[in-house]
Amino acid sequence: LxxxxxxxxxxxxxxxxxxxxxxxxxxxxxxTRDLFVTVDDPKKHGCTMETYITYRITTKSTRAKFDLPEYSVRGRYQDFDWLRSKLEESQPTHPIPPLPDKFVVKGVVDRFSEEFVETRRKALDKFLKRITDHPVLSFNEHFNVFLTSKDLNAYKKQGIVLLTxxxxxxxxxxxxxxxxxxxxxxxxxxxxxxxxxxxxxxxxxxxxxxxxxxxxxxxxxxxxxxxxxxxxxxxxxxxxxxxxxxxxxxxxxxxxxxxxxxxxxxxxxxxxxxxxxxxxxxxxxxxxxxxxxxxxxxxxxxxxxxxxxxxxxxxxxxxxxxxxxxxxxxxxxxxxxxxxxxxxxxxxxxxxxxxxx
CATH class of the missing domain: 1.20.1270 (Substrate Binding Domain Of Dnak; Chain:A; Domain 2)
Known part of the structure; x- marks a missing residue:
């Protein structure tokens, strides 16, 4: 060095x-801040096809682009991953904050253990706070949809892409x-x-x-x-x-x-x-x-x-x-x-x- x-x-x-x-x-x-986002309340979901964890994403804002002063939606890891890929695609001149590794946490094998889930929750919360504090990324259309949409899959299927x-x-x-x-x-x-x-x-x-x-x-x-x-x-x-x-x-x-x-x-x-x-x-x-x-x-x-x-x-x-x-x-x-x-x-x-x- x-x-x-x-x-x-x-x-x-x-x-x-x-x-x-x-x-x-x-x-x-x-x-002076007008946008606050937190990630908490992880919940385990299971069906015949897969088992996964979702997190509650709570948003409070006074910005005009938000119809309500507060939103609460649930999202899983792949939704955060989708958001990051969309930000990279639509904002190529800005470095996008990183997400935590998909599975690996040192010393943890079970990805549904309390330790793993809490470690991931903190990292996802920090990921959103980094975006929230950014003067450009926080106004991105995809970020707005991510915070407010109850059915994010429906938005994904629309294929809305901001070409660079x-x-x-x-x-x-x-x-x-x-x-x-x-x-x-x-x-x-x-x-x-x-x-x-x-x-x-x-x-x-x-x-x-x-x-x-x-x-x-x-x-x-x-x-x-x-x-x-x-x-x-x-x-x-x-x-x-x-x-x-x-x-x-x-x-x-x-x-x-x-x-x-x-x-x-x-x-x-x-x-x-x-x-x-x-x-x-x-x-x-x-x-x-x-x-x-x-x-x-x-x-x-x-x-x-x-x-x-x-x-x-x-x-x-x-x-x-x-x-x-x-x-x-x-x-x-x-x-x-x-x-x-x-x-x-x-x-x-x-x-x-x-x-x-």
Missing amino acids: GSLRISPWMVPASWSSLLNRLQLDDDIDGE RVGQSVKHVTGGYKLRSRPLEFAAIGEYLDTFRIIKEEIESLVDVLEGELAEPLEGVSVCIGNCSTALEELTDDMTEDFLPVLREYILYSDSMKSVLKKRDQVQAEYEAKLEAVALRKEDRPKMPADVEKCQDRMECFNADLKADMERWQSNKRQDFRQLLIGVADKNIQYYEKCLMAWESIIPLLQEKPEAK
């Missing part, structure tokens, strides 16, 4: 310096064109997004070391070392439960950002190809062709939206990691207190038997 030169998002050298640099942005005043201008035509034009280079600011964003995958791998490696190389030897020593080992195991469990899921979410979020960044590169490649084609024409054209101007407009739209969403992503990250690091610091203090008490219990024994020193 130290080799990266990314400004202004440089990764600090230590967790303490990271904590010192994180500043919570002023929370949006509850009185960036699609197969761009891929066709840019298929044989190689991008020269990203602008420096977008290259820096790409490098910065990769750092979260590196951090996750380092945390996983640290957990493996703590569990494998330290925990087992400590268990076979004295009662004092046994107490330290137990506290150490609790610390690693907390890291696995608290730290890694947050990093996992930001890795998925960074993948979404990188997907939009790739689309932006395709538009830039199309724009550069069209400029070269215009330059090779013999006739004198004092005015830029309309298709080139449209391509330039699309690229500027990508640039503006990606910059804005990167700033929003940064703000969310600062808040999440500040809260997370405060919790980790508290747990470290508890761990060291347990170890200190364990070692202090040995002092009387050493005083009785000086030769043991």
